Amino acid sequence: MKPDGYRKDFPMLDRGEEGNRLIYFDNACMTLKPKAVLDKIMEYYSEYSGCGGRSLHSISSRVTEEYEKARRITKGFINAPNTNGIIFTKNTTESINLISNSFIFKKGDKVLGTDHEHNSNLVPWLKARDMKGIIYDHVPSKKDHSFDIELFKEMVKGVRLVAMVHVSNLDGRVIPIKDIVEISHDAGATVFFDCAQSIPHMPVDMKGLDVDLIAFSGHKACGPTGTGVLAGKIEILEEMDTFIVGGDTVKETTYDKVDFLKPPQKFEAGLQNYAGIIGMGAGLEYINNIGLEEIHSHEIGLNRYVTKLLGDEVDIIGPEYPADRGGIFPFRILGLNAHDISMIVDEVAGIAMRSGRHCVHSWFNGNRVESTARASFYIYNTKEEIDIFSDSILQIKKDFL
Numbered sequence: 001m002k003p004d005g006y007r008k009d010f011p012m013l014d015r016g017e018e019g020n021r022l023i024y025f026d027n028a029c030m031t032l033k034p035k036a037v038l039d040k041i042m043e044y045y046s047e048y049s050g051c052g053g054r055s056l057h058s059i060s061s062r063v064t065e066e067y068e069k070a071r072r073i074t075k076g077f078i079n080a081p082n083t084n085g086i087i088f089t090k091n092t093t094e095s096i097n098l099i100s101n102s103f104i105f106k107k108g109d110k111v112l113g114t115d116h117e118h119n120s121n122l123v124p125w126l127k128a129r130d131m132k133g134i135i136y137d138h139v140p141s142k143k144d145h146s147f148d149i150e151l152f153k154e155m156v157k158g159v160r161l162v163a164m165v166h167v168s169n170l171d172g173r174v175i176p177i178k179d180i181v182e183i184s185h186d187a188g189a190t191v192f193f194d195c196a197q198s199i200p201h202m203p204v205d206m207k208g209l210d211v212d213l214i215a216f217s218g219h220k221a222c223g224p225t226g227t228g229v230l231a232g233k234i235e236i237l238e239e240m241d242t243f244i245v246g247g248d249t250v251k252e253t254t255y256d257k258v259d260f261l262k263p264p265q266k267f268e269a270g271l272q273n274y275a276g277i278i279g280m281g282a283g284l285e286y287i288n289n290i291g292l293e294e295i296h297s298h299e300i301g302l303n304r305y306v307t308k309l310l311g312d313e314v315d316i317i318g319p320e321y322p323a324d325r326g327g328i329f330p331f332r333i334l335g336l337n338a339h340d341i342s343m344i345v346d347e348v349a350g351i352a353m354r355s356g357r358h359c360v361h362s363w364f365n366g367n368r369v370e371s372t373a374r375a376s377f378y379i380y381n382t383k384e385e386i387d388i389f390s391d392s393i394l395q396i397k398k399d400f401l
């Protein structure tokens with residue numbers, strides 16, 4: 001189907017007057033929500049708004065049924081090894097904090113990332129370094145921005161946990177997840193991937209990849225805000241310590257003892273974000289109905305188009321070829337501030353896009369780049385929107401340089 005067919009599913013794209021509609025290019029931050037998700041949330045609040053699990057009345061049973069259905073949808077979406085290995089969290093960040101707090105480390109254990117980590121997959125490890133005495137290191141990229149697999153083969157020796165970003169929100173770079181998992185396992189390391197930017201945009205098959213742990217956010221995948229997932233092999237999750245504890249995490253307590261439940265309950269303390277998680281399930285189903293291959297190839301098509309229009313006009317930061325940047329178009333215009341660019345396109349053309357350091361401060365500091373502007377696309381974006389974007393950028397250059 002053409003994007004026009006999907007656009008009608010997203011009420012936000014219908015906002016405002018004809019000719020003055022929102023152009024939403026901040027999809028790496030968060031996608032818009034289709035009506036199917038809004039309807040599902042409304043269904044929860046109007047038909048079975050209550051808590052899951054605890055109470056025995058029929059409303060509670062329905063919540064539990066829908067909540068567990070969302071777990072099965074999530075499992076299917078990523079082909080996870082086990083339904084009980086799907087832990088609901090509030091976002092990727094919380095999922096990673098869960099791992100960094102609960103994974104059993106000895107002092108001196110090594111964790112290895114890349115030089116493209118979002119703060120959410122860097123700061124928890126720096127904290128674990130300071131609190132638990134782990135050693136954190138990263139694999140520097142090659143000059144062409146690609147992942148240095150030969151260097152990685154050396155650096156992974158003796159590593160306890162590889163914790164890497166699959167697709168970078170900075171420049172769309174994809175790293176060879178299958179090879180990394182294989183090499184890491186051969187070296188005896190457990191492997192976690194931050195899939196916040198891959199899950200909504202390309203197929204990720206946990207069983208096929210044999211990856212141990214992954215995390216992603218529902219709100220970047222057509223789902224409601226404040227929804228996320230940690231998915232893992234059950235034996236690894238069982239070995240991990242608890243994280244946030246309290247109601248719903250225990251089989252039994254006395255005044256001085258606690259017997260915890262197994263995953264996922266062990267990690268889902270207190271009443272949950274039922275509306276959000278049930279809505280997230282509807283978001284993943286919506287994406288499934290379109291097909292991730294179609295989404296991915298549409299985004300690359302848009303990236304090729306914008307690169308053709310603006311490639312000689314702006315300084316693209318990241319891989320040279322659009323196909324290696326997925327749906328992300330990061331750029332700067334020397335002599336102009338990235339925040340100014342994003343504020344002007346918003347004002348003159350209603351384009352919402354991102355500017356700054358995209359929570360990857362470490363890369364910007366390490367590479368002495370001040371900041372970038374970033375347009376990021378999804379299934380509902382069109383070439384016509386990119387034409388407007390391109391005209392706005394050319395006009396900015398004319399007016400301000």
Ligand code: PLP
Pocket residue numbers: 028029091092093094118120121165167168169194196197217
């Ligand atoms: N990892 C990557 C690669 C991201 O792009 C983001 C958010 O942009 C995150 C982690 C953090 O996601 P959240 O803020 O939903 O926890």
